[in-house]
Amino acid sequence: MKAQALWDTSTSSCGDENLGRAENGNAAAADQFNKRNHALNHIPTSKQLDDDGKTRRRGTVWTASAHVITAVIGSGVLSLAWSVAQMGWVVGPTVLLLFALVTYYTALLLTDCYRYPDPVSGKRNYTYMDAVQANLGPRQVFICGLIQYSNLLGTAIGYTITATISMVAIKRSDCFHADGDSAPCRESNFIYMVFFGIVQVILSQIPNFDRIWWLSIVAAIMSFSYSTIGLGLGLGKASEGDHSHGTLTGVEVGDHSLGFATRAQKIWDVCNALGNIAFAYSFSMILIEIQDTLKAPPAENKTMKRATLIGILTTTIFYMSVGCVGYAAFGDAAPGNLLTGFGFYNPYWLVDFANACIVVHLVGAYQVYTQPLFAFVEDSMSRKFPKSNFIHKELEMNLPLGGPLHINLFRLVWRTSFVTFTTLVSLMVPFFNDVLGLIGACAFWPLTVYFPVQMYIMQQSIQRWSSTWLALQTLNTVCFFVSLAAAVGSIAGILTDLKHYTPFKS
Structure with a gap:
């Protein structure tokens, strides 16, 4: 027109x-x-364009802070009470704080990589991978892409599991309310997981990422809603004086037949808890994209550093509150998913609402995390097969109550296959804490620590074996072993769970 x-x-x-x-x-x-x-x-006048010829950006420290908070606070908050319970009142909150500090520090390094070679006046990098390409070269960007897109695949699986658990929790909550706490309210997760997959197949046909902005807004509102409800219910439960409020060292080690954890189980669960906390803090992979929304002056890296401080500080206060209050509410018996603990079935309607918020949030979050992966595969195939009708041809269908609907056969087949695959994997390993821990472990070290550190060293021309270089590499090495331990613990947990799990049953 x-x-x-x-x-x-x-x-x-x-x-x-x-x-x-x-x-x-x-x-x-x-x-x-x-x-x-x-x-x-x-x-266009010079006032309407930025230095790269694009429409002038209008983002501020407050909009960037909001993006950071929205990106960080997600379903990972539900596992924090369990994570603190594995380590106790001393180590648990300390580890939460340390993860916050490391995430904040490496985010500061990453903000200086938005422009290259000069962090203030250099050429812009629009995405995380663009920054890796500019600073570290094509070999590193291939590794980065492999890790980043594998993490997006894992996140899709994790979100499918989490949404299903919440749907089952609603059904069980209603059952307990109707038949009493002693009722055998057992539910298969199969039908709910299939339902979630069908919804995602439909939403996945939305062709472009920019058309799902409304899903992001709804998802953010839902995230704050269920997290706040979890915190409120935890405060109410913790105020009761007829149960344990936790111990200094967390889950006790002892005779397994008496209900205590074995020493090996304690070690694996602590490692798994590290992965869960890492998953809760993961946002570095989209930091560059957030920074690309900021106006200048002042310099984008200065604004982003302030926004990161506000975002991480707000998130950490919220995480410490939910994790510690949840542990105080349940003690060493803190559930893996805060809202599915037995003690939260009353008031059942509030728990149902919170779990419904989780489902709605994850319906949108699934698309936010998978659309970049969809676009990457489709763009790659389009370039590789420029004359393929299967890949390029659009079929038009007229909807009775709407306008024309454009369907691309390749998009339909590929995206449907992807959703089907993530649903099947979720059916095979529907273990909330272990899967989240594995995703967090695989993403934390490379995306939050390694690449930001290496890019900063390269951009600032830090001399090898200098004190700054040694300090950064020490941080890099320590975080690598933390991620490795978390991954091993999560895999051990999955293998243990598989011994007692029958697919398609509760």
Whole structure:
């Protein structure tokens, strides 16, 4: 329509000539006319453009802070009470704080990598992978992409499991309310997981990431809602004086037949808890994208550093509150998913609402995390097979109550296959804490620590074996072993769970 308006308002002889050619089938002439007329009538001023020729960015420290908080606070908050319970009142909150400090520090390093080679006036990097490409080269960007997209796949699986657990929790909550706490309210997760998969198959056909902005807004509102309800219910439960409020060292080690954890189980669960906390703090992979929304001056890295401080500080206060209050509420018996603990089935309607918020949140979050992966595969295939009708042709269907719906066969097959795969894997390993721990472990060291540290060293030309280089590499090494331990603990937990799990049953 914009092109048609330009053609209709043109009075130049050159324009008329080009228009006539266009009507005779000369598309190239029409395109040339369109561009010329647009340039003559819509010349942007310097105040409307940034230094890269794009429309001037308008983001501020407050919008960036909101993006950080929205990105960080998610379903990972539900596992924090269990994570603190594995380590106790001393180590648990300390580890939460240490993860916050490491995430904040490496985020500061990453903010200086938005521009290259100079962090203030250099060329912009629009994505995390662009920053890796500019600073570390093509080999490292391949590794980064492999890790990043594998993490997106894992997150899709984790979100499918979490949403299913919440749907089952609603059904069980209603059952307990109707039949009493002693009722055998057992539910298979199969039907709920299939239902979630069907919903994602439909939503996955949305072709572009920018068309799901409304899902992000709804998901953010739901995230704050269920987290706040969990905190409120935890405060109410913790105020009761007829149960343990936790211990200094966490879950006790003793005779397994008496209900205590074995020493090996304690070690694996502590490692798994590290992965769960790492998952809760993961946001570095989208930091560059957030920074790309900021206006200048002041310099984007300065604004982003302030936004990161506000975001991480707010998130940490919230995480410490939920984790510690949840541990005080349940003691060493803190559930893996805060809202599915038995003690929270009253008031059942509030628990149902909170779990419904989780489901709605994860319906949107699944798309937010998978759309970049969809786009990457489709763009790669489009470049590799430029003449394939299967990949490029769009079929149009007219909906009875809506406009035309454009369906691409490759998009339909590929995205449906992806959702089917994540659903099947989720059915095989529906273990909340272990899966979240594994995802967090696999993403924390490379994306939150390694690449930001290496890019900072390269950009700042830090000399090898200097005190700064040694300090950064020490941080890098320590975080690598933390991630390794978390991954091993999560895998051990999954293997243990598989021994007692029958697929398609509760």
